[in-house]
Amino acid sequence: MLQINARESFAKIGKEVGLSAPAIGKRVRQLEEDGIIEGYALRVNHEKLGVETKAYITLVMHQGLTGTSDVLDRIRAMEEVQSCDRITGDDCICVLGYFKNNRHLIAFLEKMSQYGSTKTSIILEV
Template sequence: MDTIDEKIIKMLSANARESFATIGKSVDLSAPAVGKRVKQLEDKGFILGYSLRLNHEKLGVNVKAYINLKIHQSSTLRTAYNQIKYLDEVQRCDRITGEDSLCILAYFKSNKELVILLERISQYGVPNTSIILES
């Protein structure tokens, strides 16, 4: 990876939909040359994918929470992780070190939805919840 690749990555990080022509003007390359470099960065694993940023508040998300889950038995950790990470409300589910086994970031339309999720995941362990006030 060279400085041009770094500039391309920086521009795509700011706006993944930036045109190759616009990027090319910034790095003194043609649009096809930028496209080729982006493809190489993808093939080499530097670029893993592209994502969509949403305005969650406009979509009705009123409650965001981190939930640390202390698993009851180590034998249920893999099962809990594989079940929880695919729940609709869950944005992230990370296996972590320490007393807690999982750290979950989840979004909800109401506190009632949060309570429902907490009841659902309590079969795997003891949740400790922190509501996000600002982000």
């Protein structure tokens, strides 16, 4: 239930699972202490903030370019990047990016070209 709504009251969760609110609170605190619950996040409506284009971008790094971790850090620091993962397969890195429009995406891809060749898949629907 917390994965669906991290702000759900312990009383409501307790009612749903047949435990008291204090018992739920104790269990949640234990999950936090054990590192099972690592944190809480919020969801943002990016469209209301002017994001029109979302895309997955994979990158094959240039031959001879070393320091994949350094490249990952540089890409993760870009404001458009929502996530950046090192992956297996033909590609080295997969980026999820949010862009104001297609022109913004093109400018981002031009910045990415310094690291290698990209392949872009625009997200049509989530």
